[in-house]
Amino acid sequence: SQELEQSPQSLIVQEGKNLTINCTSSKTLYGLYWYKQKYGEGLIFLMMLQKGGEEKSHEKITAKLDEKKQQSSLHITASQPSHAGIYLCGADDPTSGTYKYIFGTGTRLKVLA
Amino acid sequence: EPEVTQTPSHQVTQMGQEVILRCVPISNHLYFYWYRQILGQKVEFLVSFYNNEISEKSEIFDDxxxxxxxxxxxxxxxxxxxxxxxxxxxxxxxxxxxxGPRYFGPGTRLTVL
Incomplete structure (x- = not known):
C-alpha cells in the first residue's frame, strides 16, 4: 500500500524566516492535498495539486508537486506565528477501489515571535 | 460553500458504553468515509461507504x-x-x-473514561 512520509517531523523557526516541508510518496501520486491542523482540532484544507510540475500559491504558502508526482513541497515565506500548527499531506490511495485517502506523518511547525 | 457537519463536537463516555457519532455529508456526494486520529498521531482511515454499503475498511474497523x-x-x-x-x-x-476534492467535517472528539 502507499505510504506518505513527511519531513521534517517538527520545525521551529523565527518569525520572518522561510521554511519548507516535504511530503514523499512510495508510489505515484494522483492528487496531493495539503492540510493544516491545530493540535487536537479539525483539518483545514490548504491546496490540491494534481499535475506533475504543478505549483499553487495562497498568501504566503506555495505548494509544488514534482514532475514525477512522487514528492510535494510546501513552502512558507516570511513565516508568522499564525502559521504555527501541524501540516499534513494527504493523497488518494491508487490501490484503493474506493478512493481511500491516506495521510502523511505530519510536520509540527512552531514559529517564534 | 458546502460543508460536512459532525455532531457532537465532543463526546465523553464510560468504557463499555455504545456511542454514535453523526455526520451530515454534502448532499450530492456519493462516497463517504470515517477517519480517526489519536491525539498526536497520524490520521488513519477507518472505512469507506458507497452505494449504501461498506466498500472498504481498515484493520482498525473491527466488529x-x-x-x-x-x-x-x-x-x-x-x-x-x-x-x-x-x-x-x-x-x-x-x-x-x-x-474529486475531499471535504472533511470538523471532527468529533471522543473521550472514553
Missing amino acids: QFSVERPDGSNFTLKIRSTKLEDSAMYFCASIELAG
Missing part, C-alpha cells in the same frame, strides 16, 4: 464498529462497546465523484 446511512442524509459511526483506546478525534469525509 465493534458499524456505519449506517439511515435516511439518505446522515452518516453514522457506531462503536458498540467503547474501549479506552477508542479515545480519538473522528473525522467524517465525503466526495462527489471519484478523485
Whole structure:
C-alpha cells in the first residue's frame, strides 16, 4: 500500500524566516492535498495539486508537486506565528477501489515571535 | 460553500458504553468515509461507504464498529462497546465523484473514561 512520509517531523523557526516541508510518496501520486491542523482540532484544507510540475500559491504558502508526482513541497515565506500548527499531506490511495485517502506523518511547525 | 457537519463536537463516555457519532455529508456526494486520529498521531482511515454499503475498511474497523446511512442524509459511526483506546478525534469525509476534492467535517472528539 502507499505510504506518505513527511519531513521534517517538527520545525521551529523565527518569525520572518522561510521554511519548507516535504511530503514523499512510495508510489505515484494522483492528487496531493495539503492540510493544516491545530493540535487536537479539525483539518483545514490548504491546496490540491494534481499535475506533475504543478505549483499553487495562497498568501504566503506555495505548494509544488514534482514532475514525477512522487514528492510535494510546501513552502512558507516570511513565516508568522499564525502559521504555527501541524501540516499534513494527504493523497488518494491508487490501490484503493474506493478512493481511500491516506495521510502523511505530519510536520509540527512552531514559529517564534 | 458546502460543508460536512459532525455532531457532537465532543463526546465523553464510560468504557463499555455504545456511542454514535453523526455526520451530515454534502448532499450530492456519493462516497463517504470515517477517519480517526489519536491525539498526536497520524490520521488513519477507518472505512469507506458507497452505494449504501461498506466498500472498504481498515484493520482498525473491527466488529465493534458499524456505519449506517439511515435516511439518505446522515452518516453514522457506531462503536458498540467503547474501549479506552477508542479515545480519538473522528473525522467524517465525503466526495462527489471519484478523485474529486475531499471535504472533511470538523471532527468529533471522543473521550472514553
